Amino acid sequence: MRQLELHHLRCIACVAKHLHFSRAAEELEIAPPSLTRHIQEAERLLGVRLFHRTKRSVALSAAGEAYLADITPALDHLARGAERAALAERGELGRVEIGYVASAAYAGVLRQAVGGFRAAHPGIDVSIREVPMDRVPSMFNDGQLDVAFVRPPMQLSEGIRVTTVHRDTFVLALPEDSELAASATLAPARLRDEWFVLPEQESGTYEVARRGRFVPKLGPQPGTLAAVLACVSLGGNVAVVPHTLADCIALPGVVYRPISGKPVPSEIALAYRQFERAPAVRLFVDHVKRR
Template identity: 30%
Template sequence: MAIAEERHFTRAAKVLGIGQPPLSQQIKILEDELGVRLFHRLTRGVELTEAGRAFMPLAQASVTAAEQAAYAAQRAARGEIGGLTIGFTSSASFNPLVPGIIGRFRENFPGLSIALVEQTTARLLNSLADNTLDIAFLRPALGETDDLVTRRLPDEALWIALPARHRLAGQGSLELLELAGEPFILYPRANGRLLYDSIIAACRNAGFSPRIAQEAPQMASTVNLVAAGVGVALVPESMCQLHAQGVTYARIAGDGPMAQLVVAHRREGPVPPAVRNFMSVLSSKT
């Protein structure tokens, strides 16, 4: 390309910063490899042959593609392009921190493709283990994240969700003991041990064992069952923004139970650049 533009071996060698003999040798090797002459040697320079004119635009495209490939590799190494799969529990999606962090990450790294996956905490842990997820927002029990790198987000208080026509509805806060004897709707322990165990423990500390009337596979369906009058439930505070008709919320008086939320990724192996960038955005956001 340099020779075609300069039409002279010596001038082209100067532009390239190499000697003229090595450049001539490289062109000879190329021509021998192709089996054609790329240049007519003239008295005062060179010009492209028909073969050279056909070869030139494709050579330019090859150089451009190589430069683009190098740039893409560099961007990928910086975590600026590629893909990131983020998992979250249904209740985590209502926590304003979660969409806020994901939104900030999208703004900072628009070249990355982000896939969002909603799963139970139990499935999120499995998906992280088998490397089908890069990052997860989840509510793990003690010991469930020993093989993961985690960053703990602020805990949320659990609130009481009541049917709107319930005898205790309309009060700003309630003692947990006031729910003794009430039918409870719980998130299944198989889907996430932390919330289930925290609710059972809080009720027992208040002096009663909850009467479990129904289990709901998702936190949103828990609230819908409360609206239907099936029972009462304890839900993370951020769920209170789910204004389902027929549901009212009340604080738990005193030191009520808390819901823990963490961001986790695999500990084993090198941390992918996109994951490293996500955790950096998380640190700046929280």
């Protein structure tokens, strides 16, 4: 059995709006006889008369008024759905799941990227969470992350690309009562006998050891940079950390010293899928790259 279709509902609503078949047909961009057939067909399928028609006037019947009250919200909802679909296609609606390492927040990268994006695209839901770097690859694979602010180098799955968004250097975090703390700068070779707390990004520690021509003695590996500094504050360990921390975190018992010689580079990068399909995510990646 045939049922009413969307074009029937639009015809009914438009005739009810104008109470004039010719004007309604003009708005719908169809011929008046076609509009008349659609209304007659709708009335036949419903088994009621929707409009009282004479040669000079059109008026809603009681059945028409009752039916219009129910179909108007449905048509409005469909119109909003079409608008939201168009916005989503343009990337103006959607959701972006962002992971970050703590230093991205310390360096201001997260605030600048996410804050600016939210202001420019209020219709996009942006979710952020701090994540351990070693979990980033699996979270990408599982779809838990769309993008991530990380510290290269790190092993990522095929299809994940990285773009540098912040350049920094590594410095030393020392216990304030260490003999080394008396020096304004420290040559890598002077750290030969020290125990190192190992941050998530290990490259700085190994590069300092390489320049000092020694194999580093590794102590705790507590995870986050805040936990690394807590270990340093307890004494007996040093750590190679991003210079950003020296500007942001003043922990009791911890001092920072530059590493002499050529700066040891440290970076923050945005990791993202090379062939990302979600328009909102692509918009975020483009936004960060432009900055």
